Amino acid sequence: MDVRTEILSTAARLFAERGFDGTTLQAIADEVGIRKPSLLYHYPSKEELRRSVLDNLIGHFSEVLPRLLGAVSRGDERFEVLVRELLTFFREDPDRARLVVRELLDRPAEMREQLAAGVRPWVSLLSEYIRKGAETGELVPDVDPEAYVVHVITLVLAGMAAGPVVTGLVPADSREQAEERHVRELMRIARSSLFATTRGE
Amino acid sequence: MDVRTEILSTAARLFAERGFDGTTLQAIADEVGIRKPSLLYHYPSKEELRRSVLDNLIGHFSEVLPRLLGAVSRGDERFEVLVRELLTFFREDPDRARLVVRELLDRPAEMREQLAAGVRPWVSLLSEYIRKGAETGELVPDVDPEAYVVHVITLVLAGMAAGPVVTGLVPADSREQAEERHVRELMRIARSSLFATTRGE
């Protein structure tokens, strides 16, 4: 892996762990194994580095977008695939969820704009499908589509961001098992509060 | 309000807004209208101030605990009251939720211990009730009680911490209306994924 990439992933990890303000360029440089000015050669300021980390995250997300798009148009299993895809994205690297949550807290104004531009269309689209499903009786009639979608996203994001800290409240033999229970129940809640008739898994 | 209290609430607000690392003692002192050393006279270090802010938060929470306790033993309306009480606690000051989430991210190890000591007993207690309800058929049979409780708490906490940033995804005439929809749907999700038969509100 080349140095630029190594800096990027190290920065992402430390920003997620300690926050932007809690991370020093020195700490990043140390972990990469270079001096601070070398780091600043590749990313001319800390702020620029932050932007790059975020762009990289968004880039990775847009890689799974096609699969999400596919899921929406695939009829019956839509829902399962959609949520599970979202879940997988954050689960394969919990730093992603933590970065998003931190950004949400640290820069609410900017984040609000970004969400309005990048996520709201999605929420609207999914809400349309839900509204139709509610009319045909396949889905529960009293669902509030937009709010529902937001809650499901919140649940996935917050659950993955908190990680072991919160799954630790679920007694289990291993961390994996606790996580498994966590995810299963998340899917169940999302499903059973949306579909009119409970379906087997 | 005396100075000590004023420092405490200002610190809480700024820690919630900008994070612990992102807040300087100077900024707190400025907003209170005193000099930095005066602040350090009342709270001899930044770390001590952080602890005091957290203790204060926990103190306020333990004020609502009796009402929560009451709710658990009050039979049928238990659930509604319980969730709504929790919701109210964080809604009457969203900084509380933000502080908790930040602490969760910044100090996962310490937070894990604190949760294990202070929250897990509650999760267990509620889970017991849910398990009984599931056996009598009043509640859905396939619920995972511990995981369910954790998810509901997550939903409340994350929803309130994100605040307008995320409710902004729900189209509405006013912020209040968006929040109202948000809370309603939260209650609906929590209820409909727990009770076997859907009940009117």
Place this chain on the structure above:
DNA sequence: ATCCGTGCCTACCGCGCGGTAGAGAAACGC
């Protein structure tokens, strides 16, 4: 052979941080 761009370094800068020393004003007990 030389030139130039790339990448990394050592040395350093100014600044704002958390925190300290110590003096002065006000309020209180005796």
Place this chain on the structure above:
DNA sequence: GCGTTTCTCTACCGCGCGGTAGGCACGGAT
């Protein structure tokens, strides 16, 4: 009246921060 306590202040400290200046080694193009 007078010492003591409580509180706030001015002045300062050392440190680690993000960032800069400038040099040196290397490699490819001419």
